[in-house]
Amino acid sequence: MSYHASVALQGAVYQCLRDDPALSALVGDAVFDAMPIEPPSGVYLSLGPEAMRGVHDSAGSVARHDFVVSVLAGTEEGAGFRAVKEAAAAACTALEGAQMELGQTRLAGLWLVKSRARRVGNGAERRVDLTFRAVIDLN
Structure with missing residues (x-):
């Protein structure tokens, strides 16, 4: 089993989120693969x-990747969860409907597995963690 599909998947997920117009309307370009030293203001991913x-069987090999996309807002978004949940919903729509190119492998499916909304920090910050499952055909 090779981990090489992970690099392609991460790049495709990042680009899909950055390029989605509905998500961009909510968070602008605040989609991060590596977080900046200072957290951005507003809602960000x-x-x-x-x-x-x-998984290997007589039909071939697949890789199941479970990954998290976090949607966060700092204390300046004190109106509650609404803005964070709207951005989370837009991220779900963008990823679940995406046709992603993964180089030599093929994305067989991608869907939301679970989500968790909670207060973090001093209780004024909001966070939604979205766990997605991608199945990649390695044949």
Whole structure:
């Protein structure tokens, strides 16, 4: 099992989120693969942890990637979860409908597995973690 599909998937997810017009209307260009030293103001997205598992059978090989996209807002977004949840919904729509090019591999499916909304920091900051599953055909 090779981990090489992970690099292509991460790049495709990042580009898909950056290029989506509905998401851009909500967060501008505040989509990060590597977080800046100072957190941005307003609502922003960050690519997070990923776990990969390979599956081999008589039909071939696939890689199952579970990855997190976090939608966050600092204390200046004190109106509650609305803005964060709107951006999370736009991110879901963008990713679940995407046709992603992954080089020598093929994206067989991508869907939302779970989400978690919570207050963080001193309770005034908001965060939604979206866990997606991508299945990549390695044949």
